[in-house]
Amino acid sequence: MNRDEAGGNWKQFKGKMKEKWGKLTDDDMTVIEGKRDQLVGKIQERYGYAKDEAEKEVSDWETNNRDHRW
Template structure:
């Protein structure tokens, strides 16, 4: 997968990310821009989760949505 494909996939899934984690802002989404580690960090920040909990939520979300970074 090249960078353009990854960016397109991110645009497709951005809405699903915001459905799952409604506390994430548009500015957060701009920072995340398809980067898994940034998503985990923002979930930690917005929800007060430990890194392991945020990582598990992202892993579960990836499985449900068949999303590949």
């Protein structure tokens, strides 16, 4: 996959993430920029979840969006 394809995939999944976690801002998405650990951290911050709860949310989301690649 080249850089343009990866960028296009990120844009697609960014929209899906914002559908799932509506409290995430565009600035959050810039910080996350495809990094799973950053996504978990932002979900913890925005939703007040414990780390294990945020990890489970992301794992469940990944299962339902198997074509996503970090």
